[in-house]
Amino acid sequence: MPYRLLRFGLSRKHPEARMFTHHDSMRTSYDVVIIGAGGHGLAAAYYLARDHGIRNVAVLEKGYLGGGNTGRNTTIIRSNYLTSEGVKFYDESLRLWQDLAVDFDLNLFYSKRGHYTLAHTDSAMRTMRWRAEVNKHYGVRSEAVDAAFVKQGIPTIDMSCGGHAPILGALFHEPGAIARHDAVAWGYGRGADRRGVEIHQQTEVTGIRVQGGRVVGVDTSRGSIATPKVLCAVAGFTPRILDMVDLHTPIYVHPLQAMVSEPVKPWLDPIIVSGSLHVYVSQTARGELVMGASLDPYELHSTRPTLDFVEGLTSHMLDMFPFLSEVKVNRQWAGLADMTPDFAPIMGVTPVEGFFLDAGWGTWGFKATPVCGKTMSHTVATGRNHPLIEGFTFKRFADYRLTGEKGAASVGH
Amino acid sequence: MKVMVCPLNGPRPVSEFAYGGEIRTSPNPDTCSDAEWSAYVFNRSGSPGAKYEWWCHIASGFWFAVLRDTTRDVVVATYPAEAVRCGLTPLPAGGASA
Numbered sequence: 061m062p063y064r065l066l067r068f069g070l071s072r073k074h075p076e077a078r079m080f081t082h083h084d085s086m087r088t089s090y091d092v093v094i095i096g097a098g099g100h101g102l103a104a105a106y107y108l109a110r111d112h113g114i115r116n117v118a119v120l121e122k123g124y125l126g127g128g129n130t131g132r133n134t135t136i137i138r139s140n141y142l143t144s145e146g147v148k149f150y151d152e153s154l155r156l157w158q159d160l161a162v163d164f165d166l167n168l169f170y171s172k173r174g175h176y177t178l179a180h181t182d183s184a185m186r187t188m189r190w191r192a193e194v195n196k197h198y199g200v201r202s203e204a205v206d207a208a209f210v211k212q213g214i215p216t217i218d219m220s221c222g223g224h225a226p227i228l229g230a231l232f233h234e235p236g237a238i239a240r241h242d243a244v245a246w247g248y249g250r251g252a253d254r255r256g257v258e259i260h261q262q263t264e265v266t267g268i269r270v271q272g273g274r275v276v277g278v279d280t281s282r283g284s285i286a287t288p289k290v291l292c293a294v295a296g297f298t299p300r301i302l303d304m305v306d307l308h309t310p311i312y313v314h315p316l317q318a319m320v321s322e323p324v325k326p327w328l329d330p331i332i333v334s335g336s337l338h339v340y341v342s343q344t345a346r347g348e349l350v351m352g353a354s355l356d357p358y359e360l361h362s363t364r365p366t367l368d369f370v371e372g373l374t375s376h377m378l379d380m381f382p383f384l385s386e387v388k389v390n391r392q393w394a395g396l397a398d399m400t401p402d403f404a405p406i407m408g409v410t411p412v413e414g415f416f417l418d419a420g421w422g423t424w425g426f427k428a429t430p431v432c433g434k435t436m437s438h439t440v441a442t443g444r445n446h447p448l449i450e451g452f453t454f455k456r457f458a459d460y461r462l463t464g465e466k467g468a469a470s471v472g473h
Numbered sequence: 474m475k476v477m478v479c480p481l482n483g484p485r486p487v488s489e490f491a492y493g494g495e496i497r498t499s500p501n502p503d504t505c506s507d508a509e510w511s512a513y514v515f516n517r518s519g520s521p522g523a524k525y526e527w528w529c530h531i532a533s534g535f536w537f538a539v540l541r542d543t544t545r546d547v548v549v550a551t552y553p554a555e556a557v558r559c560g561l562t563p564l565p566a567g568g569a570s571a
């Protein structure tokens with residue numbers, strides 16, 4: 061190591077400011093405590109400080125910032141959902157994404173690619189037409205397209221998919237994009253930090269104190285703090301936090317895996333999803349293919365990936381792109397997906413006063429990071445659900461009013 | 474978990490089995506309240522722990538009960554379906570993370 065670099069490393073006077081302030085200790089009380097420094101928790105902290113002037117906020121993270129599903133996802137951003145609640149909500153998120161990099165003064169590598177959801181059967185084609193019509197009704201750019209259009213957009217694809225799943229057409233969603241997930245967490249984190257929010261990593265919430273039906277504080281691995289408001293944004297850990305306040309939800313947890321190839325020359329511009337083949341794939345700016353499939357088949361709270369997953373996914377990748385047979389898989393990993401029966405999230409106020417929930421984000425919540433921050437900060441600040449999350453309330457199950465989003469969210473993310 | 478011991482077919486690769494969800498008892502639909510019924514229909518015990526579950530050996534169509542630790546993916550025991558009717562040993566409250 062060159063001497064100057066060593067001296068620089070040991071010096072306390074780094075010219076570069078650190079991304080975040082390090083706090084040696086926590087205060088005894090905060091106006092709001094946010095559990096989970098993933099994209100969702102940090103975005104809520106950012107908008108609480110920026111738009112609502114609430115700055116006495118702590119974000120508590122048991123591991124490291126962005127180390128949960130935010131840092132494990134395949135970063136597909138789209139708004140071509142099926143229900144009116146979903147389309148309006150995700151479309152608002154897509155709008156917020158557009159000037160986020162400027163807001164943060166940080167490159168998010170937001171890259172608009174176009175998004176194909178392939179249809180291999182007549183019934184899939186019907187769903188694509190249905191989605192296209194709902195999307196267009198709300199001003200979202202989506203089209204049901206035929207096989208010739210697909211071939212033109214993705215010239216290298218084997219249209220017969222190995223002979224057993226011929227492509228009949230697709231739902232083409234022009235605004236579909238990918239972005240750099242870590243940068244999203246860092247951007248929101250730095251923005252919140254600069255406005256006075258405290259981020260405490262390596263700090264696990266172990267209990268929530270409730271008196272007379274309202275939140276009064278939280279217990280952590282580094283001591284107790286008083287607070288009247290807690291926002292829970294912990295994805296796959298949600299049921300464990302809900303046990304602390306004795307709330308019951310339909311959320312169940314299955315692992316979701318993904319993998320990435322060695323970098324290759326850029327050849328795949330759009331994002332491609334096939335529900336029948338259980339594949340979705342995009343190519344990053346670095347040339348790696350980022351690939352994922354459907355949920356693991358049973359409940360598990362462990363992030364150990366499996367060989368079954370790689371075998372299944374690579375065989376379906378080769379159905380579409382046989383010439384990739386020489387390309388190596390570099391890494392694979394898993395995250396814990398907090399699933400709901402209607403494939404819609406659970407957001408907003410709960411029966412415990414001062415306890416707010418942003419959960420049930422399963423396999424599809426990265427794209428919603430900005431709009432979740434916006435709507436949850438409003439909900440926490442005012443104590444009332446933001447109008448955009450009315451279809452996603454905690455009490456919709458007791459009311460038998462589900463928001464059926466499965467047709468658009470199951471493999472597509 | 475790579476191999477599961479089926480009470481009918483003995484040890485088989487786990488890819489031969491399908492998961493059928495946690496074993497739960499239904500409240501009486503004629504007498505329970507709407508809230509009790511919706512809680513039964515929708516809510517799940519989402520936290521990790523040892524749980525009784527339904528599994529099916531697909532090739533033989535055989536359903537049976539499994540006690541599995543959902544933190545480490547370890548099967549503690551398997552039982553024929555009759556054991557469910559006769560009553561499984563209740564787990565400690567909160568589910569023991571074995």
Ligand SMILES: Cc1cc2nc3c(=O)[nH]c(=O)nc-3n(C[C@H](O)[C@H](O)[C@H](O)COP(=O)(O)OP(=O)(O)OC[C@H]3O[C@@H](n4cnc5c(N)ncnc54)[C@H](O)[C@@H]3O)c2cc1C
Nearest residue numbers: 096098099100122128129130133134136265395425426427
């Ligand atoms: C493999 C995979 C692929 C995906 N692909 C996509 C995609 O293409 N597009 C898309 O839109 N979505 C996708 N998703 C979903 C998306 O990643 C998530 O919905 C989203 O990132 C959730 O963000 P979050 O901030 O709510 O949770 P997370 O990023 O998981 O953050 C929660 C944080 O809470 C912390 N925590 C938990 N318990 C405690 C505690 N007791 N005390 C303190 N901290 C705690 C955790 O350590 C974690 O850092 C994918 C998910 C996975 C796993």
